[in-house]
Amino acid sequence: MKYTLHSIKYSAKNFIYLFPLCVIPAFFLAFTVARTEMFSVWEAFWAKDLSSLSFVEIFQVVSIFNFSSWEAVLGGLIGFIALVLCVALLMAFTDKHMRIGKRTFNGLFSKLNDNLLSTFGFAALLFFIYEVWSLLTAALFYLLAQLPFVAALATSTLLYFGAHVILLFVVSCIYLWLPCMQITGFKPFEALRYSNILCEAIKWRIVFNQFVILFVAEICVVVSVLCLPHMQAASFFVTTIVYALLIMLFCVRMQVAYLDRTKTERADLVPYYTV
DSSP: OHHHHHHHHHHHHHHHHHHHHHHHHHHHHHHOOOOHHHHHHHHHHHOOOOOOOHHHHHHHHHHHHHHHHHHHHHHHHHHHHHHHHHHHHHHHHHHHHHHHHHOOOOOOOHHHHHHHHHHHHHHHHHHHHHHHHHHHHHHHHHHHHTTTTHHHHHHHHHHHHHHHHHHHHHHHHHTHHHHHHHHOOHHHHHHHHHHHHHHHTTTHHHHHHOOOOOHHHHHHHHHHHHHOOOOOOOOOOOHHHHHHHHHHHHHHHHHHHHHHTOOOOOOGSSSSOOO
């Protein structure tokens, strides 16, 4: 948990700088939460009739875009575009602060041109991996739901944990790809190879850390939806905050892990003095 704890500490100290960049994409991505379908799953669970769920309902709960309405799809697309722009700025800010100790927004927009393409490629790959995973996971959940209730519940629980571990392991293989491209200037495949070298010794730590954070985030979103059925604005607010914190922690942890693995001294840990 070392990287996560260091990232939480850094995020807390620099919250007013980081959070505004994260809340913009989080706001639009919050539109993609399949609230109606979550209630369908919850009702099927209490009725002990998981077989009544359709594949589409399960997929819409799992998927980012969920495709339940044009608002959800539009929110996902705008959220993705905002995510690319804001993460590119966020990575530039944290890189500058951690490597030279200067915490300002000066020059970040000029750095945006350098970071934009690599951030777009990285984010698009993550979205693609997640959506393919969502499709396969929803199909498996649907098949297991046809079993008797107790067997369906037990196997679905195992599938939930196992599928998340597989997803996060795949992500861990490219986890440091973005900072490797942006900081070293390597070409994409060279940066990917370097990322694999850096991550080799810490892959399972990354998987465990991300699983804990993702599990807590998913519980928060689901509870906010189910416990606030007549307060959609409050549920939307909670989801936005959770997504913003996830984005912030994911990006900060990338920088923290990269600098630690490359044995680069963190300049932000000592006072910065202008001459």
